[in-house]
Amino acid sequence: MSDAAASIPFHAGTEGYTSFRIPAVVVSRVGTVLAFCEGRADSAADHGHIDIVLKRSGDGGRTWGALQVAARNGSDLAGNPAPVVLDTGRILLVHVRSAASATEDAVLRGQVSDADGRRVWVQHSDDDGVTWSDPVEITGSVKKPGWRWYATTPGHAVQLRSGRVVVPANHTVPPTGGDDGTEAKYNSGHCLLSDDRGATWYLGYVDENTDGYINVNETTAAELPDGRVYFNTRNDSPAPGNRADAHSEDGGRTLVRPFRPQAGLTAPVCEASVLQLRDPDLLLYSGPADPAARALMTIRASADGGTTWRSAYTVDGLPAAYSDLARVDADTVGLLYETGDFSAYTTITFRRVPVNRLTWPGTAARTDVESAP
Template sequence: MAYESSVPYRAGTEGYTSFRIPAVVRARSGHLLAFAEGRVSSAADSGTIHIVLKRSADAGRTWGPLQVVARNGSGTAGNPAPVVLDSGRVLLLQVHNAADATEDRIRRGRVPPADGRRVWLQHSDDDGASWSPLREITDQAKLPQWRWYATGPGHALQLRHGPYAGRLLVPANHSTPPTGPQDSGTEPRYNGGHALLSDDDGATWRIGYTDSYTDSHSHSGGDSDRSVAPNETTAAELPDGSVYLNARNEAAAAWRRVDAVSTDGGEHLVRPFRPQAGLAGPAVQGSALHLGDRGALLFSGPAHPAARALMTLRTSRDGGLTWRTAHTVGGLPAAYSDLVRLDRHSVGLLYETGDFSAYSTITFRRIPVEEPT
């Protein structure tokens, strides 16, 4: 099947060595806002990194000029997590840290809190053309004992249905300090996931559910390589108002995806994250999107069992219990992605891909979706 595609970001252009970590939303006007991390001097996850934006007025066929939305001096501004409010305002949550504060050093407790992962917010009231000053919300969004921290990455939610309609929900993840002097703090058992919640359009925030490492020996006497350590979570609201959550698993290789459900707007999980064998693939971020009252739940991510390759769109008609392949986007290397609804007949996929590396471009594709008869 042929797809319309465009390339908003290409490594080695526009003053950036690399572009990573895509996130996309559709503004109330219909404009698409494609965010990414613009990595200045290298492709590394730390250093001088800006949050950049390109906008499209024609559903992703062409893109306007690059805008720098957020800087952190010579340090890192990253993990864009945008959400479009009912009012039309676009909120952008993000995380900052010092240039030399690598994830490993942060997890090991070798970075002062002021240089570590801090949570910030800004907004746009003109579909991304201009942006407010940054406002820090770390004290509301992050527990003092948490070390590593990340929002999203990928789009966040404003809930539409049920008693929690209007609530903002931002999936996030964190790490905790090691439990003994010999621990480095980098092991999967120190990973956890949580949600940030706001009931006043982002004026104030609080932490909702939290979930951490689950050793399978505490359930059913399973093998340790079937443990769960949620990371890089994506969320989708189901028609009944419940929230489906799907996360990358940082524990051993048996289960690469794990999922959970919240029925109280992200305050708690019905049960902890558990394996989702229907979404086989490598350890990587993915994106979930529900198409509406009678539509399907979609998930995008690489489907190769071991490598970041074979970007695939999968679909569920039972709220994420079971999955089938809907579209194989391509067999090339591919990594992070984000989904956005374009219209009744199509979705957009913003994803990392390239001929020989998953990180050569951030490409946008229009993908047709099935509508129920």
């Protein structure tokens, strides 16, 4: 099923950037599609001079405006964009910053100072993403002393029907056996919460599993129709499959149970995205479906809150890696994803997928809810 309309907002080696990685997409209250990613200036590495760049589309992702820099940290790093559109129309952009020289390995080994390490910031736009406020640091509210690596999402964050903003995130604690980084590295999960639309922030659940069975890494979230929050994460561990999931019944403050393997999602070790549709009631998941390689970008769907999954739409068999999902309009889901003919990191492509391609008998549209996400 490769006939859904596609466009390419970002192509490696153009517009002043060597590489574009880590896509995130939201749709504003007036219908503008905002495609974010990391613009990596000097190389494809995860450290160095990295800006958060943005392109806007007023026609549902068919064409794109000029490249904008939404967040810049001088010649250092601003990355892991986690945007969310609020009920007020304001667009929040939560992200991390660090020194350009702060490699992941050095951070994990405790060789980077707190000032140069991974710190958390937020900006906002009140004009549909045209301009952005000055960044405000929130590290002290959402990062515990001793945490080393830290990353928001990647992908979009969510605002719950209660008004609370939930930003999934992950961190690492010092490795067992000492501080030299030679022992096991334990990824751990947590989320950032705001009950005043981004003015103040605090930590929600913290899931620090150090037995090596589950390593919670890059995490995505959606609010289910029954009000629970569903979290799905990249699992860097020997547990069955490479995905794990969990639910929260209190808006992300705690988890009903710690993350457990989700073997129903065949996937390589890679980031993914989830999105809850309200009309029809379907939970969507996007990510590569080849169990051994970042390839075969596929949207899967669940009608039972993430317990079971079915393949709903396969883009093609090409290399593909990180992705994000957004509801464009009543008839369309947008998929922003990394792909290319010979490398998953050649382009960040946007694909318009008809909602009726994602449904099956028994998932007819409801008429008692709004069609907007």
